[in-house]
Amino acid sequence: MNYDxxxxxFSKGYTLPDxxxxxxxSLQKDVGRLREDDPFPEELMDNAYIYPEFPDHHLLGYAHTxxxxxxxxxxxxxxxxxxxxxxxxxxxxxxxxxxxxxxxLRNCDFNDVRVDVLN
Amino acid sequence: xxxxIIACIDQNVPLIxxxxxxxxxxxxxxxxxxxxxxxxxxxxxxxxxxxxxxPSGVExxxxxxxxxxxxxxxxxxxxELVSFDEEGVLPKDGMLYFFIDFGSxxxxxxxxxxxxxxRAEVPVIxxxxxxxxxxxxxxxxxxx
Numbered sequence: 001m002n003y004d005x006x007x008x009x010f011s012k013g014y015t016l017p018d019x020x021x022x023x024x025x026s027l028q029k030d031v032g033r034l035r036e037d038d039p040f041p042e043e044l045m046d047n048a049y050i051y052p053e054f055p056d057h058h059l060l061g062y063a064h065t066x067x068x069x070x071x072x073x074x075x076x077x078x079x080x081x082x083x084x085x086x087x088x089x090x091x092x093x094x095x096x097x098x099x100x101x102x103x104x105l106r107n108c109d110f111n112d113v114r115v116d117v118l119n
Numbered sequence: 120x121x122x123x124i125i126a127c128i129d130q131n132v133p134l135i136x137x138x139x140x141x142x143x144x145x146x147x148x149x150x151x152x153x154x155x156x157x158x159x160x161x162x163x164x165x166x167x168x169x170x171x172x173x174p175s176g177v178e179x180x181x182x183x184x185x186x187x188x189x190x191x192x193x194x195x196x197x198x199e200l201v202s203f204d205e206e207g208v209l210p211k212d213g214m215l216y217f218f219i220d221f222g223s224x225x226x227x228x229x230x231x232x233x234x235x236x237x238r239a240e241v242p243v244i245x246x247x248x249x250x251x252x253x254x255x256x257x258x259x260x261x262x263x
Contacts, residue, residue, distance in 0.1 A: 004169070005167075007153045008165045009151040009152075012146065012148065012205060013146070014121050016124070058149050058150055060148055061147025062145060094219050108213070108230070110226040117222050117223075
């Protein structure tokens with residue numbers, strides 16, 4: 001089975017990880033507690049392209065997930081694909097990451113890619 | 120747009136966190152989709168769904184784990200992305216293909232010119248087999 005075909009239009013944007021990740025890095029505090037105590041500024045959410053615009057499709061930037069930012073230090077998001085947006089099935093978000101260490105993009109080597117499927 | 124985000128951070132975020140938060144701002148290539156008739160896009164177009172345009176001789180990828188063929192997700196003509204890739208991290212030309220399976224996936228890159236790629240067909244995963252039926256009786260395991 002294959003998906004229906006979709007033509008693509010691209011646009012530039014900027015993105016931030018979700019509030020918990022940012023504050024956790026800044027404050028080195030517990031992520032769960034920060035989510036409750038330090039809500040992300042509403043005005044910033046309106047202007048930046050950030051979670052909770054999930055689900056969506058995008059290249060580069062950050063992965064936006066229901067579980068919060070899953071990025072690890074050695075990996076960067078290459079492509080986030082929302083199955084739900086395509087087939088309305090309520091299906092998974094699929095995140096493809098490339099290895100920063102192996103400089104996968106510079107070397108055009110896409111063997112070192114990590115894939116996360118999030119339901 | 121980046122200036123607008125920075126301004127919002129300056130207005131909303133406590134001073135001690137501002138610079139740290141600004142360092143997290145990262146360019147992204149946003150993707151808008153428009154449904155079209157499958158097969159109507161020219162070979163080598165960026166797209167989600169439909170059938171991939173692979174270099175001739177490149178086989179449809181399959182999962183090493185369970186030997187099943189991957190499901191095609193998307194392909195990107197990297198020339199179309201050059202002006203949107205602010206960090207310049209993607210290859211400047213060629214094609215990028217994304218495939219998934221249950222819980223896994225793979226990425227293919229091709230530097231072949233667009234005129235050397237062809238629309239791939241969905242691989243036959245299993246040949247149809249005729250079914251036959253027969254009557255039988257069985258018992259619950261506790262009684263057998």
